Amino acid sequence: MFTIENLHAGYGTGKEVLKGLSLSMETGTIQGFVGLNGAGKTTFLNTLYQFIRPSEGRISYRNAPLRRTDISYLEATNYFYPYMTGREYLRFFPAGEAGFDTESWMQLFALPPDEITETYSTGMKKKLALLAALKPDKPLLILDEPFNGLDIESVHLLSMILDQLRTRKKTLLITSHLYESLSGCCDYIHYLSGGVIARSYPAGEFSVLRGELQGMMEERFGHSVNELLPDAR
Numbered sequence: 001m002f003t004i005e006n007l008h009a010g011y012g013t014g015k016e017v018l019k020g021l022s023l024s025m026e027t028g029t030i031q032g033f034v035g036l037n038g039a040g041k042t043t044f045l046n047t048l049y050q051f052i053r054p055s056e057g058r059i060s061y062r063n064a065p066l067r068r069t070d071i072s073y074l075e076a077t078n079y080f081y082p083y084m085t086g087r088e089y090l091r092f093f094p095a096g097e098a099g100f101d102t103e104s105w106m107q108l109f110a111l112p113p114d115e116i117t118e119t120y121s122t123g124m125k126k127k128l129a130l131l132a133a134l135k136p137d138k139p140l141l142i143l144d145e146p147f148n149g150l151d152i153e154s155v156h157l158l159s160m161i162l163d164q165l166r167t168r169k170k171t172l173l174i175t176s177h178l179y180e181s182l183s184g185c186c187d188y189i190h191y192l193s194g195g196v197i198a199r200s201y202p203a204g205e206f207s208v209l210r211g212e213l214q215g216m217m218e219e220r221f222g223h224s225v226n227e228l229l230p231d232a233r
Contacts, residue, residue, distance in 0.1 A: 002027060002066075002140070002171055007057035009047040017043040018054070019195035025188070027062065027139075028169040030162060032182035034213070035192035041175045042076065044192065045142050048173070049073045061140065072138040076145040076175075078129040080117040086128050087113040096137020105131050109154070122149040130158065141165065143174045147181040159185045179210060 002025040010016035017040045025031050035041050046052045048059060050068050059066040080089060090102055106113045109127040117125060126149040133141060147155055162172060162185050176182050182189055183206045190200045191209065201209045 001025070001060075001062065003058075003060045004048075005058045005060075007044075007047065007054055007059065009043060009052050009054040009057075011043075011052075016055070017195055018047065018057075021057075021192075021196050023190065023197050023200070025171070025173075027171045028166060029187040030166055030172045030174065030185055032186035032189040033173065033175045033192060034177075034179065034182065034189060034209075036216075039192040040195045041192055042144060045073070045144050045173070045175065048142060066140075070138060071140045071142055072133045072136050074129055074133040074141070074143045074146055076148070078125060080125065080128075082118060083116055085114050085116055086111050086120070089117060089128060090132060090135060093132045093135045095135055098137055100135045100137070102131075105134075108157070123151055123154060126150055127154060134161075139170060141170060141172045143172065145175055145177065147176055147178055155181060179213060183210070 004021060004023045007018050007021040008016060009018040021040075021044065033041050033044070043052065047054055048066065049071055061067075061070060086106060087102060090106075103113065109131065111120075111124055111128060111131075117128065120128065126146070130143075130146060133143065146158060150158065159181075162174075165172060166187075174182060174186065186203070186206075188200055188202055189206060189209055191198045191212075
C-alpha cells in the first residue's frame with residue numbers, strides 16, 4: 001500500500017500548494033492524476049520525490065516511510081548535456097538487478113544510440129528520458145507527462161510497456177493533460193483541485209470523469225468561444 005496522509009507542501013511562506021492531500025493506493029497499479037493548471041500535480045510529484053520537503057503530513061510505502069531510492073522519476077522537462085550521445089546519456093543511470101539491454105531498448109524506441117542528443121527530435125528526447133527512468137528497475141515509477149511529444153505509435157508502445165510493468169507489480173503514478181492517454185492504461189484516475197484530491201475514479205467511472213471535465217471546460221470557456229466565434233448560421 002502507498003499511503004499519503006494530510007500532505008502540505010509549497011514554495012515558501014504563503015505559497016502553499018498542497019493543502020492536506022490524502023490518498024491510499026494499492027501497489028502494483030497504475031494511478032493517473034489530472035487537474036487544471038495550478039492544481040498542484042507537479043508539486044505533488046516533486047514532494048513525493050523529495051525535491052520539496054512537506055511542511056506537514058506523512059508518506060509511506062509498503063508500511064515504511066517512502067525512500068527516494070525506491071523511486072524512478074521522469075520529470076515533465078528533461079535536460080541533456082551537450083555533445084553527449086544517447087548511449088552515453090543512459091550510462092549515467094545504473095541498471096537494476098535484472099540488467100538492461102541498452103541496444104535492444106534503443107532499437108525498440110527507434111533511437112540512434114551514437115548520435116548526440118542535440119540532433120534528437122522532441123519525441124526522441126522524451127523516449128530517451130523514459131529509458132533512463134526504466135533502466136534502474138525501481139518498484140515505484142513517477143512519470144510526469146510521459147506522453148507529451150510522442151507520436152501515435154510511441155504512445156501505443158508506452159501504454160504496452162506500462163501494462164507490462166503493472167504485471168510485474170510495479171506501482172506507477174502518471175500525470176497527463178491528455179485524458180485519453182490515462183483512461184487507456186490506468187486503474188484509477190484522481191482529480192486534483194485546490195491542492196487536494198477532490199475525487200478518485202476507478203476504471204468503471206472514467207466516463208463520468210470525462211463528462212465532468214467536459215462540463216467544466218464548457219462552463220469555463222464556452223461563452224467566450226461563442227462570443228469570439230459566433231455561429232455563422
